[in-house]
Amino acid sequence: MTRTTQAKVDVRRADSRAATRIGWLDSHHSFSFGRHYDPANTHHGLLLVSNDDTVAPGTGFETHPHRDMEIVTWVLGGSLVHQDSVGNAGVLYPGLAQRMSAGRGILHSEKNDSWRLGGEPHDEPVHFVQMWVAPDTEGIDPGYEQLEITDELLRGGLVPVASGMARHDGQSAIRIRNRHAALHAARLTPGSAVDLPEAPYLHLFVAQGEVTLEGSGPLQTGDAVRFTATGGQRLTASAAGPAEILVWEMHTDLAGLAR
Template sequence: MSTVQLTPSVDVRRAADRFSTQVGWLDSHHSFSFGHHYDHRNTHHGLLMVNNDDVVMAGTGFDTHPHRDMEIVTWVMEGSLVHQDSTGHNGVIYPGLAQRMSAGRGILHSEKNDSWRLGGETHQDPVHFVQMWVVPDSSGVQPGYEQLEIDHELLSGGLVTVASGMPQHADATAIRIQNRYAALHVARLQPGGSVELPDAPYLHLFVPRGAVTLEGAGALEKGDAVRFTATGGQRVTATEPAEVLVWEMHAGIAA
């Protein structure tokens, strides 16, 4: 972890400027270098290394593949996603359900669109989700999995702590991650609703749904992101029904 002297900045990143991976079953947009997309100037912000905005078609998904030494948080916007891993954990992730997988010393998992039936009719809806990776405090830990329903808490319209390793969030956090310097907050906003961003050395704001305005920076549309360094306290206000994902980080990755 790194806590070097920082210069305040607010860096707006537009949706259209993201890396993109598009195959028949997947429409994926990457905020940072990912897979064969690489830019040495865009590998992470703070402790956040991956912010993938994915749409997966029905009956398809990511086959079993490995991860290690990464805290992986998945947030579903629409549809549902089936998770299975080599430690025996499995579950269905849907909107309002917080989910975290600690890859630790090594884990295999798969993620598939959960097609479902209702009244004898098969629904073939895509699943839209954001997957975010942060580095853990230490490598080689025991792999783990956690999920918890927090849909009721989101009705407040405020920032809800979804995942955190920060001691001050111990009583308010839905799920724990193994990094004491990082926390993910989510807000579901109706038009006119607003939240104030925390103050931290590093913040990452992402708009996966709807549209908002950011104090001092203007309009943000679906897929836009903002990287804050050594600043915070700005207000985010919805101009249409929206959700925002906010990573609060009190350290960065050492160079």
């Protein structure tokens, strides 16, 4: 475990993110991504990418490669079609967690064209958050997993979505190849609250709605918070409406992983 010495809560507002806007894509990047490079903003803990993407119907990311990365996709609205070079295919929708382990190399595409698999064409964009964390073992076989967890989310509280941590063995979380990291999600009803985990590194993303973070105040859709050497704060949804949050719990950083 990497020991950090100074507690820090770093609030990043939605409008501070770099953005990629082209005809079919509206993407907002929490960290350096593509042509948006900032040497002071490359990762937090083990999280290297957190992209907030909206893709127009009939379009999407054409086949492209990845290597040695754990990629978790969480859909907020609409549907996203995944296909890859090792034969996996699936339609992702809200409440369905997905993980792709790139391992020694994989090709995949992600498109908003589910009607190709049956059904009527639609004009709804797909809105999703895609997150990349470094694996703790390189060169593994590529892999894929998806799991419906809507029932767990409806019970309230933080739900493990994707985890490599031993304490989540046997729970509903899909498995990632990093024993130091876990992604949690919560759908909060108006006025309800959750307590954040405690870990050397946390990353909170407000996917939808408005919440109040103990000690930091209100957070809106698209806001994020990077916690270092702290945690346990209470997060409360606004009384005005529901909210959805994503929380990465990480017990080392890239430097600690390399040792």
